[in-house]
Amino acid sequence: MFVSVSAVALTFGFLLFFINALVSARRGAISDANPWQAATLEWATSSPPPAYNFVRIPVVKARDALWEQSEALPVVAGLRTDRRELLVSSVVEARPEARESSPRNSIWPLLTAIATTVMLIWSIFTPWGVVWGAIPVAICLVGWFWPAGTPEDDS
Amino acid sequence: MKHEVVADVSSLPNHGMGTASLTWWGTMAFILIEGTGFALAVATYLYLQSVASAWPLGAPPPDLVAGSLVTLVLLASVLPNIFLSRWAEHQNLRLVRLGLLLMSVLGVVPLIIRVFEFGALNIKWDTNAYGSVIWVLLGLHTSHLLTDLADTLVLTALMFTRHADNKRRYGDVQDNAMYWNFVVLAWLPIYGCIYWIPRL
Secondary structure, three states: OHHHHHHHHHHHHHHHHHHHHHHHHHOOOOOOOOOOOOOOHHHOOOOOOOOOOOOOOEOOOOOOOOOOOOOOEEEEEOOOOOOOEEEEEOOOOOOEEEEEEOOOOOOHHHHHHHHHHHHHHHHHHOOHHHHHHHHHHHHHHHHHHOOOOOHHHOO | OOEEEEEEOOOOOOOOOHHHOHHHHHHHHHHHHHHHHHHHHHHHHHHHHHHOOOOOOOOOOOOHHHHHHHHHHHHHHHHHHHHHHHHHHOOOHHHHHHHHHHHHHHHHHHHHHHHHHHHHOOOOOOOOHHHHHHHHHHHHHHHHHHHHHHHHHHHHHHOOOOOOOOHHHHHHHHHHHHHHHHHHHHHHHHHHHHHHHHHO
């Protein structure tokens, strides 16, 4: 009995959520980017957020990032736009130390995953699967590691 | 929300070294994972020894010559390895190439002697639990020698191409040297387990 009542309560909870979502989608005022004046960074981007979230990386100066600052969001400038770039900061004080590149789109990780899968399944049937299966894995890893000569390789 | 530029990072380097390099952290994390694997294998060995009626179980202890020779070569390889890491730090391409060639040789030599180590264990891997666990210990470490040798060979080839003179590559050489030191260090407790605990 108790379990059945709980199941009905749970169903009602889900139903309420979907009704709320549907009604909100159809009418009511469109809210701005941070309707509840929340303190954390995800509320600092526009709504709906762009794929890259922020044009420039925000600088956080306090635990409640958005409460401790004036009207404008403090950001970092000077990252390159011709390559995918992120900031690496020091471990304790979080001082920016380098502009590190993140990898471009590459087929090698997928090929490596497929080669690894083949090797592992092969190894179930014979230990030689590890020996011969390791060769395509090694080729894929080398292909992945080998520099592509893109701006991401700059140092 | 309006943006206010408070810092300009355009003067920062395009790639950091040491703790400012992501591959350094990746190598450290990999060492942590592999070190845990070695620790678990050694713990398995000690557990089996603690419950076995005799140790070594149904076999004479492994012959010392090949294993001790590998240990000497590995320990000797640490010195040129440290020099290679320093040359990479100073971005001296000529010496880095020389060091990598030397470390490639010093990766092949212990592997050749390692082949004789398996024969010197005096037991097959499927004879009993003692045989299994020392084959696992030796096999586990051999797989690390093999993978680090492959790394070193690829890196050596790479350092003779146009991609070589790049801070990223020197960082890779340093990380590879750090990993080799770990492989040598990890061998010492395994050497003690396989060759000396059965003689206690």
